[in-house]
């Protein structure tokens with residue numbers, strides 16, 4: 004399908020054969036992204052990996068990300084920073100279980116995931132997972148994604164740039180400013196700490212500061228800040244919503260919960276905590292997450308002006324007749340594939356497995372038949388999320 008809006012031509016692809024051509028065989032030709040006007044000020048898109056064209060700078064950042072953050076070795080080294088957060092998740096569920104209270108799966112998952120990421124990045128919690136209060140950081144992240152996801156007339160009629168008609172760029176900059184201030188504070192705090200304490204931390208900030216000290220021309224504080232912005236913004240809602248969809252599918256089909264719990268009991272032991280290394284021995288848990296990503300791809304449209312309709316391809320059984328053998332593209336493909344898919348899968352699988360291995364789950368009262376659970380999707384924040392938040396009650400196994 005070909006659309007012309009203002010001065011922009013957009014092509015939508017809904018077949019897996021064409022998607023392979025665009026994302027894999029010809030990916031170099033299609034991998035440069037259109038930079039939305041909302042991120043063009045403050046020159047920050049120059050350091051933001053998502054919007055960089057395929058150029059030496061983008062390659063350098065991807066290399067730094069791969070070596071310092073997403074290699075299996077690095078992820079294994081800082082696994083302990085995330086497992087503490089899984090324990091906190093289970094303790095919180097335990098409290099709800101004792102009181103027979105429902106929990107909002109998305110809210111809890113957001114707080115745990117952002118702290119998993121922030122511990123991997125800075126060895127620090129960014130939010131209080133026990134507090135029910137509004138999370139200012141979530142507002143800033145959602146606010147930024149919301150502005151970036153709006154249809155902006157300036158992107159189609161560049162002549163309007165100076166006017167910034169619905170003030171999308173103006174609002175976007177306020178959120179970026181808040182997040183940059185947070186990252187600046189964290190970086191400066193660590194630089195101060197390093198003056199007196201010479202112990203090395205195993206987190207990403209330490210690795211990036213070391214890299215920057217050795218290669219000052221390649222990376223400075225602005226690069227580090229933009230990377231953090233990209234990782235926190237790109238990593239939190241995506242992983243949270245995947246976990247919420249997986250739990251919703253499980254609650255709607257209780258036989259899946261039973262099967263997953265049987266596998267967990269056999270491989271890890273009933274009620275025991277799950278480590279990231281255990282996941283490779285839990286094929287059924289992996290299939291649940293893979294199937295969730297097929298049915299509910301987070302970014303249903305991949306690309307910028309040539310859009311690959313991942314949602315339509317995932318729904319077309321010609322391409323995935325055998326659930327164990329289909330090529331999954333919710334993380335993209337080719338050069339621009341999500342660099343953090345290993346971390347994302349580790350977080351989602353370990354959290355989901357731990358929740359199932361420690362509790363039975365049922366829907367909040369009011370929904371009598373699991374199959375009646377409302378699974379409506381909404382396209383918000385550039386992501387396909389659940390319209391109605393999932394509320395579920397944990398109980399002892």
Ligand code: HEM
Nearest residue numbers: 052053234237238241242301333334335336339341343347
């Ligand atoms: C279930 C969770 C996630 C999903 C479904 C997901 C999906 C995606 C998709 C579809 C893309 C675009 C790929 C393309 O255009 O071909 C992408 C890019 C990206 N993602 Fe993820 N992602 C997830 C989690 C994460 C996490 C946890 C992080 C960071 C901590 C992250 C960081 C990034 C970055 C930096 C890019 C840009 C890569 C580039 O342009 O070179 N993502 N992700």
